[in-house]
Amino acid sequence: MVVNFSGMPSASSIFTAYASLSALVMLIQTMLNQLMPRQFQHYIWSFIQNYLRTLPSNAAIIIEERDGMSSNEVYNAAEIYLSTKIRENIDRLKVSKRHKDNNLTVKFAQCEKIVDFFEGIELEWRFVYEEKKKSSKVIDEDSDNLLFMAEKKYFELCFNKKHKNKVLDVYVPFMLEKAKSIRAENKVVKLHTLASSVSYSSSILWDSINLQHPSTFDTLAIETNIKKAIIDDLDRFVRRKEFYKKVGKAWKRGYLLYGPPGTGKSSLIAAMANYLKFDIYDLELTNVKRDSDLRKLLLRTANRSILVIEDIDCSVELPDRKELMCADGHGRPHDLKFTLSGLLNFIDGLWSSCGDERIIVFTTNKREKLDPALLRPGRMDMHIHMSYLTPDGFKLLASTYLGIQGHHPLFDEIGESIQSMKITPAEVAEELMKSDDPDTSLQGLVNFLNCKRIETDLSKIKGKEENEVHNVKGLASDDSDIEAVTD
Numbered sequence: 001m002v003v004n005f006s007g008m009p010s011a012s013s014i015f016t017a018y019a020s021l022s023a024l025v026m027l028i029q030t031m032l033n034q035l036m037p038r039q040f041q042h043y044i045w046s047f048i049q050n051y052l053r054t055l056p057s058n059a060a061i062i063i064e065e066r067d068g069m070s071s072n073e074v075y076n077a078a079e080i081y082l083s084t085k086i087r088e089n090i091d092r093l094k095v096s097k098r099h100k101d102n103n104l105t106v107k108f109a110q111c112e113k114i115v116d117f118f119e120g121i122e123l124e125w126r127f128v129y130e131e132k133k134k135s136s137k138v139i140d141e142d143s144d145n146l147l148f149m150a151e152k153k154y155f156e157l158c159f160n161k162k163h164k165n166k167v168l169d170v171y172v173p174f175m176l177e178k179a180k181s182i183r184a185e186n187k188v189v190k191l192h193t194l195a196s197s198v199s200y201s202s203s204i205l206w207d208s209i210n211l212q213h214p215s216t217f218d219t220l221a222i223e224t225n226i227k228k229a230i231i232d233d234l235d236r237f238v239r240r241k242e243f244y245k246k247v248g249k250a251w252k253r254g255y256l257l258y259g260p261p262g263t264g265k266s267s268l269i270a271a272m273a274n275y276l277k278f279d280i281y282d283l284e285l286t287n288v289k290r291d292s293d294l295r296k297l298l299l300r301t302a303n304r305s306i307l308v309i310e311d312i313d314c315s316v317e318l319p320d321r322k323e324l325m326c327a328d329g330h331g332r333p334h335d336l337k338f339t340l341s342g343l344l345n346f347i348d349g350l351w352s353s354c355g356d357e358r359i360i361v362f363t364t365n366k367r368e369k370l371d372p373a374l375l376r377p378g379r380m381d382m383h384i385h386m387s388y389l390t391p392d393g394f395k396l397l398a399s400t401y402l403g404i405q406g407h408h409p410l411f412d413e414i415g416e417s418i419q420s421m422k423i424t425p426a427e428v429a430e431e432l433m434k435s436d437d438p439d440t441s442l443q444g445l446v447n448f449l450n451c452k453r454i455e456t457d458l459s460k461i462k463g464k465e466e467n468e469v470h471n472v473k474g475l476a477s478d479d480s481d482i483e484a485v486t487d
């Protein structure tokens, strides 16, 4: 952190001076705004500031918006931190909202001040905005954009000189941390998907939209102990930065979600993202043609994110690298397709060591169809079985979809049916959405479950009959051909 100290007057005297001057300052400001040209206003302001700086025993930290060509993290943090103090402290506010934001951004306007108290220290913040006479061109290091610098913005933080070390060593880091957690709280979770115009020649890019999936751990109907184990695992993962460093492992975690369609695999991923406020990168393997594309895409994923590869069993044929080398004929690695080993090695190696707090999730309907390389111990840290609905899971759905908190006369009947059949949460959720009236919805569900039971019984009978015919045929053709019988 680069600190810019101005040789400064005393905090108490500057505060007293500000206090007594404050009314006068407001008056002058109003007059200036109305009567004088902008340049002259600026001159008067500089004069007042310089006068205040001559007061003894005060220190001030200047926090400029930019540090040379790159943006200043302390400035950004100060802006966020102070936005939480603004409403109660000052009356002139700047309010804005970008399209992608959920909340209003509140900043304080030129020459307003905020007094903050930290462990008995009084700290006064002021925001200063200066227009430069001549604009200068610089390249923004963060975004590579060309900027025209026609203004200078900075915060001035004044306090008593004797607290200089504490302010620098404790208060400023405290403010940085606070800003980080506020930023995380307000973060809009994004869903990154592959840009649609994909061809062999053009490179593939991520496209992002706000994740609108409302699934949370509260709305997810899965067994309570599984839910708790997942939440505990995620919590442990995010707080273990030092642990991963100590043991020399990349800070990443892999989850394999498996189970029938409609049991909540995708909903669980959304719940994880909403819980951690991590962005999701949905990697559609069918759109990726080459190992090199895959590497590029993976390297363009941000930290604190979840990389998702859905339906890994059927999304793409992943031939083994050896086969491809043979196909090439010269023993050269083939680049026209990508390989499962390429994917897994890259994820385990370079990708995870290039970033922090990476989560990777694979989903499948059929775990038994997966390549053994994926199931190898240590590859995926947690295998989560998403199964059919349980009576408890149903109660949670009834509470989320219909607002029924306690018991309902139809619950026992529905519970018994759910217990004895394979019903997915998706099927039940669909039934519960059919009416606004809870009684009608539940009755609809009872009817649905009865029909399903009849269908299941019928198909069982049909299956049994076919099996019997099959057995008789097998025995008739060849007594020893047990394989044919069992097939």
Ligand SMILES: Nc1ncnc2c1ncn2[C@@H]1O[C@H](COP(=O)(O)OP(=O)(O)OP(=O)(O)O)[C@@H](O)[C@H]1O
Pocket: 219, 220, 221, 222, 259, 260, 261, 262, 263, 264, 265, 266, 267, 268, 365, 386, 425, 426, 427, 429
């Ligand atoms: N466990 C669950 N808890 C709450 N709602 C669920 C659950 N499972 C499914 N649903 C509901 O069913 C819909 C479909 O579920 P989801 O897409 O998460 O299933 P999936 O397991 O990913 O299915 P697929 O294997 O077809 O991708 C969800 O939008 C949600 O409304």
Ligand SMILES: [Mg+2]
Pocket: 265, 266, 267, 310, 363
């Ligand atoms: Mg899914």
